[in-house]
Amino acid sequence: MSKFEFPPSIKSRPVYGTLEARQGKAxxxxxxxxxxxxxxxxxxxxxxxxxxxxxxxxxxxxxxxxxxxxxxxxxxxxxxxxxxxxxxxxxxxxxxxxxxxxxxxxxxxxxxxxxxxxxxxxxxxxxxxxRGSVARRMQCVHCKGITEDVETDPFQCSHCGLNLFVRDHYSRRLAAYQGVCIDAEDPGNVPAPKGIYE
Amino acid sequence: MTIQFNDETFRDDYSFHNSDWAIKRFPFPFHEDSYMYAVNMEQHRGGPEGSVYEKRFDVDEHYVSEMRDRAMVLADDPLRCQSLPHMTLAGWDLLELIMVSKSEDYPDLFELHRDGDTWRWVNKPLGIDDTFTFLDDTTLPYGPMEYITRQTQGDFCVLDQRDGNLWMDAGMVTTQADWSLDFDIGMNFFEWHAPVPLAHEKGIFVRALKFLLNIQQGAPARRLNWTMTVNPLLDTSPENYHKWGIQKTTLTPENIGAKQHLRVELQTFFRLPRSNGLVFPIRCYLCSFQDLMTMPKWGRRLHRVVRDLPVELATYKGFIDNRPMMLDYLSQFDDGLPTSPGVWPDLETEPPLSR
CATH class of the missing domain: 3.40.50.80 (Nucleotide-binding domain of ferredoxin-NADP reductase (FNR) module)
Known part of the structure; x- marks a missing residue:
């Protein structure tokens, strides 16, 4: 299976490499x-x-x-x-x-x-x-709930129900991207969800 | 002078207000008629008498009410104050820095009596008189960073220095310009600034980090940053954005002068002696457009800055949708006359509005 090339992004977004066997006893x-x-x-x-x-x-x-x-x-x-x-x-x-x-x-x-x-x-x-799915693990910045395998943007928080914009800002400590309310300034105006990299 | 503390709110009925004294000393951030990012650092060694730069930790008429607002934010969301386990010593460093500075700079408001490790701290405006053992966490009602920053205006980021970088490993953040300590804690300097547009490409953060890594004890530095906030809301957090974001849509040509506030951060940087950490206080000052317009120079200049700001920055700072209405309002205060260099209002020498 071919590997997905993530588009260039901001500096908090993780960059992945290619595994190579290293020296070591374990x-x-x-x-x-x-x-x-x-x-x-x-x-x-x-x-x-x-x-x-x-x-x-x-x-x-x-x-x-x-x-x-x-x-x-x-x-x-x-x-x-x-x-x-x-x-x-x-x-x-x-x-x-x-x-x-x-x-x-x-x-x-x-x-x-x-x-x-x-x-x-x-x-x-x-x-x-x-390798594999490009879905994201995401934390809702509002309720702090984490949702696994988020594939679309925007996305409805599985915990609090807010419609979230999936940012590229990433926390290593939380191992999650940040989701922020997308319609706070215009309630109900939520674009149709599409794949994060579409 | 003895400060008269306002009884005011930063939420709900928004009774926050600036006295004539507070307007005159407002840290207007634009030294010329345009704005672009820069590593605009200078030494933080005092400033003109009465200015916000004069003392190490400025105390003003909003102090008591701001501390009340902070306590409310923390009661709603304790995650606004966090400290990773290795940062406790830096917290004590910060407590010492603030207690020593405030008791020396405002002896009528704060007292610090030290007898070996037994310290007595008197905070008259907040009615606090506590005796504790320095470096013993069990003798304070909160951790040292939380204890002292519940009594000090401004947000506080306490940064660990290692691997040639600065790490956001502790903080008290309740008056932030839309960033989350809970999300950013543990990040390095480039990571927590990742969402800022344009500045990475300009090399701003590389140069700023170099400067900050070399800040020495006793030689603090400072800079200003700014954004826009509708209503004098201190807690413009991402956590609560789904609640306050809608307030941006309440501006009208009639209320914009009173509701739209220029939000200025006085950012200072102090080296901490025991931990070799760096503390980065971010002090927020708010001023309504109509109060700013009482200074003719600021009126002329703010119009030109807002008008000419790149779209990316107006978007990042969150006022791109309201910019046309802001310009309709501000243009009334710009008669096209030149402005004097520098940030000061120069009220005695700048001409009044000529239309």
């Missing part, structure tokens, strides 16, 4: 859905012998291919929320030099990066590669 790879393809691309038997893969399929059929890589540890989680306790436990045990690889949707990479940062790993030391 590797943690966290992926969802099509992120599996990025792991499959860099996997070698040597690397996999030192790698813990945490994978959330979200309906994509890559789990068997990842398992067949024979990673040192493999976990398939039904959702990010179900996996996050395990991610914290793994990071808590991490030693200096652990290599962290995040790939898949922005929501997955953002949240996992936040966990790694809280464990003391600088965000600049974490590799990321976007």
């Amino acid at each position: 590797h943690l790879m966290i992926a969802d859905a099509e992120g599996a393809e990025a792991i499959l691309r860099i996997a070698t038997p040597d690397l996999m012998a030192k790698t813990h893969i945490i994978y959330i399929p979200r309906g994509a059929g890559f789990a068997d291919q990842l398992r067949a890589l024979n990673p040192a540890q493999f976990y398939e989680g039904p959702s990010y929320a179900a996996s996050v306790q395990r991610i914290r436990r793994v990071l808590q045990d991490a030693h200096m030099g652990l290599q962290v690889y995040l790939t898949g949707t922005e929501g997955l990479m953002g949240q996992a990066q936040n966990e790694a940062m809280q464990a003391g790993i600088p965000h600049t030391a974490i590799q990321t590669e976007h």
